[in-house]
Amino acid sequence: MSAWADWFAEQRSTRETAGLQRILRPRELGDELLDLAGNDYLGMNGHPEVRRGAAEAALDWGAGAGASRLVTGTTAVHTELERGLAEFTGHEAALVCSTGYHANLCAVTALADRDTVIISDAHIHASLIDAARLSRARIQVVAHNDLDAVRAALAEAAGRRTLVLTESVFSVLGDTAPLTELATACAEQGALLLVDEAHGLGVLGDGGRGLVHREGLAGHPHVIMTATLSKSLGAMGGSVLGPGALIDHLINRARPFIFDTGLAPAPTAGALTALRILRGRPDLPARIRERSAELADLLAVPRPAGAVVSVPMRSPQAALAAQAHALAAGIRVGCFRPPSVPDGISRLRITVSMGLADAHWAEAVRTLTEIVQGHRDRTGTLSAISP
CATH class of the missing domain: 3.40.640.10 (Type I PLP-dependent aspartate aminotransferase-like (Major domain))
Structure with missing residues (x-):
């Protein structure tokens, strides 16, 4: 078993060095974080x-x-x-x-x-x-x-x-x-x-x-x-x-x-x-697209066709840092890192959801805009590579 234990340790060390280590984070009942990381686009999970x-x-x-x-x-x-x-x-x-x-x-x-x-x-x-x-x-x-x-x-x-x-x-x-x-x-x-x-x-x-x-x-x-x-x-x-x-x-x-x-x-x-x-409620899909466009415009990234706004970051470490900053501000967002991204570019993954009331959505948009701007590089852009 020692050979396997050494291999597991080596694999984890390699992932941690590259900023690619993942862990499970259980949610608790009564979690008051604004969830913009899941896939509940229309807010049906909590309906x-x-x-x-x-x-x-x-x-x-x-x-x-x-x-x-x-x-x-x-x-x-x-x-x-x-x-x-x-x-x-x-x-x-x-x-x-x-x-x-x-x-x-x-x-x-x-x-x-x-x-x-x-x-x-x-x-x-x-x-x-x-x-x-x-x-x-x-x-x-x-x-x-x-x-x-x-x-x-x-x-x-x-x-x-x-x-x-x-x-x-x-x-x-x-x-x-x-x-x-x-x-x-x-x-x-x-x-x-x-x-x-x-x-x-x-x-x-x-x-x-x-x-x-x-x-x-x-x-x-x-x-x-x-x-x-x-x-x-x-x-x-x-x-x-x-x-x-x-x-x-x-x-x-x-x-x-x-x-x-x-x-x-x-x-x-x-x-x-x-x-x-x-x-x-045939109006719900259109409202999702409106929110996606609003957030993408404020973050200066291309408007998505769907409900996921993808924000390219300079590195896996930069993406993790921005994600942690959002979490500290009360907002849960996702993080795309290799091998989950086909083009190898790490990104924040922000899921638009109709499960958020208008006031909470406005709060999330304002906070995320500040966080992303704070993590841009010295030239004022997220990355030299466009999404």
Whole structure:
């Protein structure tokens, strides 16, 4: 065991020197910090109706699903949520998984194998990267949002089953993918485009239906979608959406779905309740975008398409120092550091949330503006590298 102990110590020392050591920080009940670090974009996690729906489902169905979805782990709540998600986003069918990570694993590993080519945007989420590797497909990574590179890769893969992976809103830079052009390129070559709407659902499109819906691609024969239930819907879990034939295939072939215990009834019902609230409050997504634009303008960084404002910092240490300064001021913000950032640039990750009252939001904006300005370099800029 001493060899392993030495290795663990060496690994930790290397991380600490580079400013990349991470630790878990439990939250306590009654925490009065203003939370701009989580992913509760619409404030649904703390919404009394969402909490009540989750609590009642736990009392009705128990603490967990009790088994995999194919055994006895599918409840009426799961089915109702799947119908609601499909209808809301304009897809024929949906399949709910235990996490958003699992949703991507399910979709990619069930669709791709050794005979498949996967064309992957360089900035996709780790879950899609891991899914591509697990699929054993031939993977070609292309430069971020490089349409010409995607078209060239598609032409090279002609005649083989091909899957293109992208996100609607990228979580680090906050930019969007050219979905219409990607879908056209895929259709021309008979490829399938998988769009992860984790950061688009509830934020973009008509009433928060996402970028796929906004671009008229819901139901497109060459486009499928994944999404999380843990961001705009404030619960947990994930979903794959597309034609009924896709969902039938996943139920029968997606190992992360088949062999995993189903999503617990409480978050399932919580997400369903949040979806109902979102339907009745189509103004919420627009208000999120307004707050994102306001904060980005004051921090002198590009406006994001979604709810995450990304502020580049000179180093991991500088990002950690600014994060600690914000915490001392009563505001919790996130911190992107390698390897979580695809371009290697450390950033403050500030999540806009409608869970903050207007007065608290104004206080947070004022404080964060002062903190970021205080951490700029001597030339008055955050970094020589723009996001």
